[in-house]
Amino acid sequence: MLTREQHERYSRQILLEEIGCAGQERLLNGRVLIIGAGGLGSPAALYLAAAGVGTIGLADGDLVEISNLQRQILHFTPDIGTAKVSSAGKKLSALNPEITVVAHQAAVTSENIEEIIAGYHFVVDATDNFPARFLINDSCVRLGIPYSHGGVLRFLGQSITVLPHTSPCYRCIFPEPPPAEVAAACCRDGILGVVPGIIGSIQATEAIKYLTGCGELLTGRLLTYDALRMRFREIPLQKNPRCPACGR
Numbered sequence: 001m002l003t004r005e006q007h008e009r010y011s012r013q014i015l016l017e018e019i020g021c022a023g024q025e026r027l028l029n030g031r032v033l034i035i036g037a038g039g040l041g042s043p044a045a046l047y048l049a050a051a052g053v054g055t056i057g058l059a060d061g062d063l064v065e066i067s068n069l070q071r072q073i074l075h076f077t078p079d080i081g082t083a084k085v086s087s088a089g090k091k092l093s094a095l096n097p098e099i100t101v102v103a104h105q106a107a108v109t110s111e112n113i114e115e116i117i118a119g120y121h122f123v124v125d126a127t128d129n130f131p132a133r134f135l136i137n138d139s140c141v142r143l144g145i146p147y148s149h150g151g152v153l154r155f156l157g158q159s160i161t162v163l164p165h166t167s168p169c170y171r172c173i174f175p176e177p178p179p180a181e182v183a184a185a186c187c188r189d190g191i192l193g194v195v196p197g198i199i200g201s202i203q204a205t206e207a208i209k210y211l212t213g214c215g216e217l218l219t220g221r222l223l224t225y226d227a228l229r230m231r232f233r234e235i236p237l238q239k240n241p242r243c244p245a246c247g248r
Contacts, residue, residue: 023212033057036126039196059104071193123147137170167219
């Protein structure tokens with residue numbers, strides 16, 4: 001049962017017939033892991049905390065740098081030099097003191113990822129490198145944990161939600177990581193700060209929809225965003241029966 005304070009805090013959400021009190025209780029009992037407390041993870045974490053997701057995990061091994069502040073809105077100038085998960089956790093707890101923030105101060109690797117993601121209901125992939133994206137996809141598929149992928153570059157963004165063994169996964173679209181020189185070039189191309197804000201907000205929306213059971217998830221279609229042209233586009237996708245992660 002929701003308390004009087006919770007009714008007041010989440011009143012605008014509860015008014016939505018697709019969510020209501022039952023949906024809000026599901027959010028409060030929900031557990032979402034955000035891998036990457038940077039440009040994508042910042043807006044996703046803020047909106048999930050504000051929405052009342054009861055447990056939010058943050059996995060990131062980096063420290064806050066001054067170059068992060070242009071887009072990573074969870075971190076402020078005084079946070080430079082501190083661990084991102086610590087900086088982010090303080091902001092989320094200040095926004096919503098009743099949620100639990102679990103800090104995993106480590107980059108995900110093949111040795112620790114299954115231990116980190118176990119027990120969460122939904123994962124937000126807010127990473128910025130291809131090895132982590134493939135690792136998250138493969139691990140979530142293997143453990144049957146749904147997740148949202150987000151990617152950004154320059155003025156462009158993309159997102160897709162994966163329901164393991166039901167919808168196409170990341171490897172159905174991209175079977176193998178790109179060559180190292182291509183991945184390195186992407187890191188040098190820059191990013192408009194608001195683009196990860198838009199894509200990260202979409203990822204938070206998908207997590208909320210999954211936990212509450214409302215709406216239609218972004219499965220079987222890749223959503224792309226072009227900020228320069230201010231256009232969204234949907235690309236329909238099919239499961240790849242030969243996918244190395246989820247294929248037969």
